[in-house]
Amino acid sequence: MTSPDAGTALQRALCVNFVNFAGTVGVELASRPWASITFSGARHRLVLRIAGAGAAAAADAFLDGLEGREFALRGHILADIVVVREVREPGGVRLTLEALTVESG
Numbered sequence: 001m002t003s004p005d006a007g008t009a010l011q012r013a014l015c016v017n018f019v020n021f022a023g024t025v026g027v028e029l030a031s032r033p034w035a036s037i038t039f040s041g042a043r044h045r046l047v048l049r050i051a052g053a054g055a056a057a058a059a060d061a062f063l064d065g066l067e068g069r070e071f072a073l074r075g076h077i078l079a080d081i082v083v084v085r086e087v088r089e090p091g092g093v094r095l096t097l098e099a100l101t102v103e104s105g
Contacts, residue, residue, distance in 0.1 A: 006031065008029070010044055010046070014046065018050070022053065023058070029044065041079070044098070046099065048093075059093040066083070075105075076101040077102050080099060083095055
């Protein structure tokens, strides 16, 4: 069975990237269980709303190398993460991400 905190751990790991950003970052998270023959985990959909001066630069820095970056998730491995939508407006950026975490033992 999937640990209920995989999505929360992923959300926290992603938000660490904005620790030096002076604006605001809001996150919506939806997770659902996922399993294959050999693995179990969860699929996650996250919407990050980055607002304030420097939002575009903060989003660019976050996105740079995102798919190859490793994140520490206790008891889980981030198997996949992709940006499925990116909306840039004056004063803010909205990123929609989809991710897959699997239990690590």
